[in-house]
Amino acid sequence: xxxxxxxxxxxxxxxxxxxxxxxxxxxxxxxxxxxxxxxxxxxxxxxxxxxxxxxxxxxxxxxxxxxxxxxxxxxxxxxxxxxxxxxxxxxxxxxxxxxxxxxxxxxxxxxxxxxxxxxxxxxxxxxxxxxxxxxxxxxxxxxxxxxx
Numbered sequence: 550x551x552x553x554x555x556x557x558x559x560x561x562x563x564x565x566x567x568x569x570x571x572x573x574x575x576x577x578x579x580x581x582x583x584x585x586x587x588x589x590x591x592x593x594x595x596x597x598x599x600x601x602x603x604x605x606x607x608x609x610x611x612x613x614x615x616x617x618x619x620x621x622x623x624x625x626x627x628x629x630x631x632x633x634x635x636x637x638x639x640x641x642x643x644x645x646x647x648x649x650x651x652x653x654x655x656x657x658x659x660x661x662x663x664x665x666x667x668x669x670x671x672x673x674x675x676x677x678x679x680x681x682x683x684x685x686x687x688x689x690x691x692x693x694x695x696x697x
Contacts, residue, residue, distance in 0.1 A: 554673055554679070554681055554682060554683060554684050555679065555683055555684065556683060556684045556685070557674065557676070557683040557684060557685045558685075560584075560585070561584055561686075562669075562671065562686045563604065564671050564684060567607060568607070568669055568670065568671040568686065569604035569605060569606075569607050569669065570583055570604070570605040570648065570669065570686060571583075571584075571585060571602060571603075571604060571605070572584065572585055572586075572602075572603055572604075572605045572644075573585040573586045573587070573600040573601065573602055573603065574600060574601050574603045575590040575592065575595060575597050575599070575600055576597060576599040576600065576601055577590065577595055577596075577597035577599065578590060578592050578594065578595040578597065580592045580595065581603070581605065581644040581646055582600075583605060583646065583648060585600070585602060586600060587600065605641055605643075605644055605646075605648075606641040606642040606643045606644060607668060607669045608641075608642050608666065608667065608668050608669070608691065609639040609640050609641040609642050609648070609666075609667055610639065610640050610642070610664060610665070610666060610667065611637055611638075611639055611661060611662070611663055611664060611665040611666075611667050611688075611690075612638045612639060612640045612647050612663065613637075613638040613663065614635055614636065614637045614638065614652070614658055614661045614663075615635070615636050615658070616633055616634070616635050616636070616657065616658045617633060617634050617635075617636055618633040626674070626675045626676055626677050627675065628674075628675050629675075633657070634651055634652065634654070634657075635651070635652035635656060635657055635658050635661060636649060636650070636651055636652065637649070637650060637651075637652050637661070637667060637688040639667045639688050650669075650685075650686050650687055650688050651685070651687045651688070652687060652688050652689070652690075653670060653672060653687050653688070653689045654672070656689070656690060660690065661690070665690055665691075666690070666691040667688045667689065667690060667691060668688070668689050668690075668691045669686055669687075669688065669689075670686070670687055670688075670689045671684050671685070671686055671687070672684070672685065672687050673685075
């Protein structure tokens with residue numbers, strides 16, 4: 550068995566220095582989808598069924614946020630002891646679609662405000678099967694010169 554951490558959801562995002570969410574784009578109308586879409590375009594003005602796989606924007610603008618002050622029920626595996634965390638809805642720069650995700654550890658709702666620039670990162674979370682955890686995407690606030 551490899552010591553490398555595995556994504557919690559295979560095929561949803563890349564890892565490495567510049568991780569990105571993996572989506573699809575309709576080849577006819579250009580509509581973006583996450584997670585990847587197959588079958589037919591959901592744009593009511595489009596009748597296409599051809600998509601290309603794309604890496605979505607790694608940055609966006611904080612659209613909304615909330616806090617999770619309770620331990621989620623199974624099958625979610627929370628770190629012990631449980632500590633509240635923030636959840637962000639980020640509008641991607643290019644695609645103008647909103648993607649939800651947990652905010653990095655150490656950043657609470659008191660440090661967030663709508664309009665804040667955000668960057669996608671990958672971090673580990675606890676897992677029952679993998680003792681080292683699994684990888685998931687999270688959102689991290691940015692400063693003018695880059696990530697905070």
